[in-house]
Amino acid sequence: xxxxxxxxxxxxxxxxxxxxxxxxxxxxxxxxxxxxxxxxxxxxxxxxxxxxxxxxxxxxxxxxxxxxxxxxxxxxxxxxxxxxxxxxxxxxxxxxxxxxxxxxxxxxxxxxxxxxxxxxxxxxxxxxxxxxxxxxxxxxxxxxxxxxxxxxxxxxxxxxxxxxxxxxxxxxxxxxxxxxxxxxxxxxxxxxxxxxxxxxxxxxxxxxxxxxxxxxxxxxxxxxxxxxxxxxxxxxxxxxxxxxxxxxxxxxxxxxxxxxxxxxxxxxxxxxxxxxxxxxxxxxxxxxxxxxxxxxxxxxxxxxxxxxxxxxxxxxxxxxxxxxxxxxxxxxxxxxxxxxxxxxxxxxxxxxxxxxxxxxxxxxxxxxxxxxxxxxxxxxxxxxxxxxxxxxxxxxxxxxxxxxxxxxxxxxxxxxxxxxxxxxx
Amino acid sequence: xxxxxxxxxxxxxxxxxxxxxxxxxxxxxxxxxxxxxxxxxxxxxxxxxxxxxxxxxxxxxxxxxxxxxxxxxxxxxxxxxxxxxxxxxxxxxxxxxxxxxxxxxxxxxxxxxxxxxxxxxxxxxxxxxxxxxxxxxxxxxxxxxxxxxxxxxxxxxxxxxxxxxxxxxxxxxxxxxxxxxxxxxxxxxxxxxxxxxxxxxxxxxxxxxxxxxxxxxxxxxxxxxxxxxxxxxxxxxxxxxxxxxxxxxxxxxxxxxxxxxxxxxxxxxxxxxxxxxxxxxxxxxxxxxxxxxxxxxxxxxxxxxxxxxxxxxxxxxxxxxxxxxxxxxxxxxxxxxxxxxxxxxxxxxxxxxxxxxxxxxxxxxxxxxxxxxxxxxxxxxxxxxxxxxxxxxxxxxxxxxxxxxxxxxxxxxxxxxxxxxxxxx
Numbered sequence: 001x002x003x004x005x006x007x008x009x010x011x012x013x014x015x016x017x018x019x020x021x022x023x024x025x026x027x028x029x030x031x032x033x034x035x036x037x038x039x040x041x042x043x044x045x046x047x048x049x050x051x052x053x054x055x056x057x058x059x060x061x062x063x064x065x066x067x068x069x070x071x072x073x074x075x076x077x078x079x080x081x082x083x084x085x086x087x088x089x090x091x092x093x094x095x096x097x098x099x100x101x102x103x104x105x106x107x108x109x110x111x112x113x114x115x116x117x118x119x120x121x122x123x124x125x126x127x128x129x130x131x132x133x134x135x136x137x138x139x140x141x142x143x144x145x146x147x148x149x150x151x152x153x154x155x156x157x158x159x160x161x162x163x164x165x166x167x168x169x170x171x172x173x174x175x176x177x178x179x180x181x182x183x184x185x186x187x188x189x190x191x192x193x194x195x196x197x198x199x200x201x202x203x204x205x206x207x208x209x210x211x212x213x214x215x216x217x218x219x220x221x222x223x224x225x226x227x228x229x230x231x232x233x234x235x236x237x238x239x240x241x242x243x244x245x246x247x248x249x250x251x252x253x254x255x256x257x258x259x260x261x262x263x264x265x266x267x268x269x270x271x272x273x274x275x276x277x278x279x280x281x282x283x284x285x286x287x288x289x290x291x292x293x294x295x296x297x298x299x300x301x302x303x304x305x306x307x308x309x310x311x312x313x314x315x316x317x318x319x320x321x322x323x324x325x326x327x328x329x330x331x332x333x334x335x336x337x338x339x340x341x342x343x344x345x346x347x348x349x350x351x352x353x354x355x356x357x358x359x360x361x362x363x364x365x366x367x368x369x370x371x372x373x374x375x376x377x378x379x380x381x382x383x384x385x386x387x388x389x390x391x392x393x394x395x396x397x398x399x400x401x402x403x404x405x406x407x408x409x410x411x412x413x414x415x416x417x418x419x420x421x422x423x424x425x
Numbered sequence: 426x427x428x429x430x431x432x433x434x435x436x437x438x439x440x441x442x443x444x445x446x447x448x449x450x451x452x453x454x455x456x457x458x459x460x461x462x463x464x465x466x467x468x469x470x471x472x473x474x475x476x477x478x479x480x481x482x483x484x485x486x487x488x489x490x491x492x493x494x495x496x497x498x499x500x501x502x503x504x505x506x507x508x509x510x511x512x513x514x515x516x517x518x519x520x521x522x523x524x525x526x527x528x529x530x531x532x533x534x535x536x537x538x539x540x541x542x543x544x545x546x547x548x549x550x551x552x553x554x555x556x557x558x559x560x561x562x563x564x565x566x567x568x569x570x571x572x573x574x575x576x577x578x579x580x581x582x583x584x585x586x587x588x589x590x591x592x593x594x595x596x597x598x599x600x601x602x603x604x605x606x607x608x609x610x611x612x613x614x615x616x617x618x619x620x621x622x623x624x625x626x627x628x629x630x631x632x633x634x635x636x637x638x639x640x641x642x643x644x645x646x647x648x649x650x651x652x653x654x655x656x657x658x659x660x661x662x663x664x665x666x667x668x669x670x671x672x673x674x675x676x677x678x679x680x681x682x683x684x685x686x687x688x689x690x691x692x693x694x695x696x697x698x699x700x701x702x703x704x705x706x707x708x709x710x711x712x713x714x715x716x717x718x719x720x721x722x723x724x725x726x727x728x729x730x731x732x733x734x735x736x737x738x739x740x741x742x743x744x745x746x747x748x749x750x751x752x753x754x755x756x757x758x759x760x761x762x763x764x765x766x767x768x769x770x771x772x773x774x775x776x777x778x779x780x781x782x783x784x785x786x787x788x789x790x791x792x793x794x795x796x797x798x799x800x801x802x803x804x805x806x807x808x809x810x811x812x813x814x815x816x817x818x819x820x821x822x823x824x825x826x827x828x829x830x831x832x833x834x835x836x837x838x839x840x841x842x843x844x845x846x847x848x849x850x
Contacts, residue, residue, distance in 0.1 A: 066793070070800035074749035107790040209743075268736035269804070271745040298804040299791055311693035311733075312740075318634075320696040324499035365532040366724055366808075368491070368836045369843035375495035379694070379723040383791075384809035411793045418794035 001025040001393065002039055006047035006359065007373060011054050011333045011348040015326065017373065023052060025355040028168065028393035033351060045398075049363045050387060051373060053329075054348050055114025055356035056302035057336025060202075060240040060261035060290025062120045063104030063129075064097040067418050069294040077208065077270055085295065089121070090147075091424045096417050097122035098129055103414045104300055105133035106405050109396050111301045112358040112386035117238065117261070117290070117340060119175040119202050121152060123160045127170050134396045134404040136356065138340050139164070140175025140202040143190055145183050152177075154189055161197075168354065169392055171342075173200040179223050180211055184230055191232055200236050200341060206249075207241035208272050224249035233258050238339050240290055242280070243273040250276065254283045259339035262331070264308040265299070266292030274316045277309060278323060288339035289331045299383075302332045306378045325374035359388035426450040426818070427464055431472035431784065432798060436479050436758045436773040440751065442798065448477060450780040453593065453818035458776060470823075474788045475812060476798060478754075479773050480539025480781035481727035482761025485627075485665040485686035485715025487545045488529030488554075489522040492843050494719040502633065502695055510720065514546070515572075516849045521842050522547035523554055528839045529725055530558035531830050536726045536808035537783040539816040542663065542686070542715070542765060544600040544627050546577060548585045552595050559821045559829040561781065563765050564589070565600025565627040568615055570608050577602075579614055586622075593779065594817055596767075598625040604648050605636060609655055616657060625661050625766060631674075632666040633697050649674035658683050663764050665715055667705070668698040675701065679708045684764035687756070689733040690724070691717030699741045702734060703748060713764035714756045724808075727757045731803045750799035784813035 003025070008018040010033070024032040024039050032039070072084035097120065108116060115136040118126055123141040130137035141160040142152050149155045157174065164172050174197075176182045176190040194201045206212060206223045215223045224245055227233055235257035242260050245253070253260070262275055280287050289305040291297050306328040313323045337347025345354045360377065364385055367376050389397040396404050428450070433443040435458070449457040449464050457464070497509035522545065533541060540561040543551055548566040555562035566585040567577055574580045582599065589597050599622075601607045601615040619626045631637060631648045640648045649670055652658055660682035667685050670678070678685070687700055705712050714730040716722050731753040738748045762772025770779045785802065789810055792801050814822040821829050 069794070069796070070805060071796040073797065073800045073804065074746050076744075076746060080745070103790055103793060110790060265736065268740040269745065271739040271743050273743070274740060298800065299807075301791075301807075308733075308736075311690065312737075314696040315693040315699060315737075318696050318698070319501075320505070320694065321499050321501060363833075363836065365528055365535060365832065365836060366726075368528060369494070369840045371494070371496040371843075372498065375498045375723065379498060380495060380719075382724075382726075382807050382809060384807060407790065408788075411788065411790060415794045418796075 001043045001045065002037065002041040003045045003047050003052060003357065003359070006050055006052035007362070008033065008052045008349055009329070009373060010350065011330065012350050023349065023357065025390070025393050028354055030349060030351055030353050030355050033349065045359070045388065047359050050359040050361050051377065052349065053112070053358050053360060053377070054333045054346070055358050055389065055391060056112050056332050057288065057340065057347060058108070058113050058116040058290055058300070058302055059238060059288040059336050059339045060263055060292060061104070061116055061118055061300060062293035063116065063118050063126060063300070064100035064120050064122070065293035065295045066103045066107070067096060067100040067414060067421060069298045071295065073298070088421060088425070091421060092121060094122045094125050096421055098125035099410070099413045099417045101126040102129040102133065102405070103410055104294065105129050105135050106402065106407060106410055107300045109133065109135060109389050109402065109405070110386065111303070111383035112360070112389055113300065113302055114356040114358065114389065114391040115336065115340070115342070115346060117202060124163050127164050130170055132404065134391055134394055136169045136391055138171045138173055138200070140173045142175050142177050143186060144177040144181040145186055146181055154186070173202055175202045178204040179226055180214060187230065187232055194236060200238055202238050202240070204241055205239045206244045209244055212244045222246070222249060224252055228252050236341065240292070241267065241272070241275070243267055243275045245276065250280055250283050250285065254285050258285070260285055260287045261290040261339060262287050262309060263290040263292040264312050265305060266296040268308065268312065270296050274312060277313050278317060281327070286335055286338045287331055288336040301383045303378070303381050303383055306332050310378060325372070325378035328378045329374055355390055355393040357390045358386055360385050361387040426468045426470065427462065427466040428470045428472050428477060428782065428784070431475055431477035432787070433458065433477045433774055434754070434798060434802070435775065436755065437775050448774060448782065450815070450818050453779055455774060455776055455778050455780050458774065470784070470813065472784050475784040475786050476802065477774065478783050478785060478802070479758045479771070480783050480814065480816060481537050481757050482713065482765065482772060483533070483538050483541040483715055483725070483727055484663060484713040484761050484764045485688055485717060486529070486541055486543055486725060487718035488541065488543050488551060488725070489525035489545050489547070490718035490720045491528045491532070492521060492525040492839060492846060494723045496720065498723070513846060513850070516846060517546060519547045519550050521846055523550035524835070524838045524842045526551040527554040527558065527830070528835055529719065530554050530560050531827065531832060531835055532725045534558065534560060534814050534821050534827065534830070535811065536728070537785070537811035537814055538725065538727055539781040539783065539814065540761065540765070540767070540771060542627060549588050552589050555595055557829065559816055559819055561594045561816055563596045563598055563625070565598045567600050567602050568611060569602040569606040570611055571606055579611070582618070598627055600627045603629040604651055605639060612655065612657055619661060625663055627663050627665070629666055630664045631669045634669055637669045647671070647674060649677055653677050661766065665717070666692065666697070666700070668692055668700045670701065675705055675708050675710065679710050683710070685710055685712045686715040686764060687712050687734060688715040688717040689737050690730060691721040693733065693737065695721050699737060702738050703742060706752070711760055711763045712756055713761040726808045728803070728806050728808055731757050735803060750797070750803035753803045754799055780815055780818040782815045783811055785810050786812040
């Protein structure tokens with residue numbers, strides 16, 4: 001496959017932008033990048049007037065929750081969880097998670113997301129949706145000590161790991177929910193398993209102020225300090241949120257090369273707080289972006305996360321220069337790959353990397369005129385500007401037409417699944 | 426014209442939602458609203474699967490600045506203004522403002538905005554763009570004491586008022602820039618003129634902390650106190666920003682029935698601060714939404730303003746229940762009409778009002794399934810979900826096809842105008 005005449009935003013270590021460049025792809029790999037490549041190929045994509053970017057990498061979500069999108073907004077956090085979300089989650093069937101995550105894959109492909117890190121129940125169903133849709137999923141079956149072992153414990157995780165077919169596109173990892181929903185023993189068992197399998201751990205930590213207070217009461221330590229005390233922090237750990245982390249904790253995280261998934265829209269919508277994003281980046285922490293679940297957002301859209309991440313830091317620090325557009329794009333691409341320890345394969349357009357490439361159509365009124373491509377991508381673009389999505393060398397969307405998924409069928413089935421789920425209440 | 430089978434979000438005083446309703450329009454007015462209206466009409470719009478809303482009303486922008494969109498982002502405010510924006514504005518030609526504001530009209534129509542309140546130079550050119558595009562403009566020629574009288578003073582304003590052809594769609598008002606850019610005498614002259622013509626005044630006040638300090642030094646009063654002391658506050662005053670207003674000032678504004686244009690994205694991007702939005706609404710102030718200029722945003726998109734306005738208040742007040750979705754939609758529609766004193770004609774879908782109606786396509790993955798229409802419109806929708814735009818009874822966009830504007834020609838001319846403008850540097 002040959003992509004021609006694109007403005008290539010490589011996101012390589014020099015952040016090189018090639019104004020009118022070509023990208024040659026064989027199978028699932030980028031083979032050549034340059035100007036006017038003299039290559040004959042049957043499949044040519046003319047990308048004139050478009051920007052070619054590495055596909056967006058979203059490092060934290062619960063994709064099946066699309067079924068509950070907009071169901072319970074503008075509520076206090078605990079009421080939202082206890083009265084609305086948890087009672088419904090207890091009623092979930094495997095097929096709900098299949099259609100819910102398939103709907104999420106559809107929305108993510110439309111928004112230029114080629115890799116996502118997911119944590120939820122019935123993860124084998126999410127794997128099936130990932131398989132069908134052609135996207136790339138880093139999948140963790142949630143582990144907690146609240147629900148039955150067979151539904152959300154080590155047993156469920158091990159069953160998932162046995163069943164799932166690992167591939168370039170389906171990467172199972174371990175997902176203990178949080179230090180407040182998992183005992184020390186559970187966390188340690190999860191870590192042992194991850195160490196054995198040489199795989200990532202995905203966890204929620206320090207999302208709310210209440211969580212900090214609870215941890216201090218229970219352990220005499222803040223959550224990050226507690227995880228440090230039990231030897232949980234290392235370079236294979238990806239933590240979602242980190243809203244309430246102090247200087248010492250940031251240094252602790254940096255020292256252990258822990259990766260962060262910052263979720264600004266969710267943190268704002270649930271009023272969790274404002275993460276010290278600039279401070280984390282200043283301390284050389286690898287911070288990537290997540291959307292959290294569609295219930296607390298309510299989108300799966302990395303362009304929104306980029307804009308919110310930058311603007312929230314600017315206003316909260318009173319400094320319009322912080323998190324410039326290029327830094328936001330870095331978080332949404334190469335930092336996402338680094339967070340998932342896939343930066344040898346993903347996150348930038350470079351020879352030898354896997355072909356996860358999106359084309360963004362710049363011929364839009366709101367992207368006119370063009371002064372600075374980074375500004376446009378972060379502050380002015382919208383998900384619907386994504387024209388073409390290539391994941392693992394395969395085209396998933398072209399001219400905004402889905403090639404792997406039947407959009408209307410998925411939307412109808414999701415609406416029916418919602419009705420069925422609420423009928424079980 | 427007959428719109429059939431829409432989910433009608435009336436935004437009337439009961440916030441009535443009609444699940445499967447019809448709207449009958451004659452000329453530029455809404456004549457009938459109901460279920461299965463038995464009316465024969467040549468022009469029928471089938472709005473099945475769509476929400477019908479009053480067109481969005483944006484109460485503060487500088488539309489011609491599209492030409493500078495993305496030109497100078499992530500910079501300190503004063504450096505941005507003094508080194509980048511002002512030197513270029515001094516070089517503006519009338520035709521720049523025509524093409525710049527026409528590009529803005531194009532973007533606004535695409536985003537479902539049917540009325541906007543604009544303040545800038547060469548306002549007769551903006552009026553021409555409004556005339557051509559079919560949108561509704563409330564237009565103020567900026568008045569300041571910094572630039573030549575003939576370019577940005579009372580002389581320019583009077584010339585504009587003499588030249589402009591007033592209509593249902595072109596409503597000239599008076600636009601003294603701010604209490605720091607206008608002397609007391611200029612403000613008073615502007616107010617006299619507005620009183621004579623029984624028209625609105627549009628002004629910037631209390632946008633930054635520095636402005637407050639400067640005002641205290643110069644007048645011994647905070648900006649709102651100062652305006653109050655010179656008799657400037659009344660129900661015909663629309664103030665953009667009001668970020669730094671204290672309790673006393675909020676009461677002063679409420680007592681005088683002053684209208685506010687809240688611009689959250691701009692306030693965040695320029696790091697101006699977080700306006701006390703909830704507090705202003707709690708004090709019965711009429712707060713509407715603006716985008717500010719496309720340089721400090723960089724979009725002209727009311728759905729973004731709604732989402733940012735709600736989420737920023739939630740996180741800054743630590744309360745996820747504040748500014749619920751319906752309140753945000755209220756600010757973007759009926760409160761906009763009230764701010765511009767056009768609520769007898771605009772801002773809701775009601776019999777007798779002018780036909781400014783937009784249709785939002787709900788058959789989208791990110792709007793599936795449907796639990797709560799207000800949540801979807803504020804937290805999940807995006808500008809590109811706007812399918813059809815009717816302003817003053819005339820269709821401006823249908824199935825996302827522009828009917829009054831030549832999109833490609835405008836984008837090309839805007840790019841050329843940008844190059845020409847920068848060539849003059």
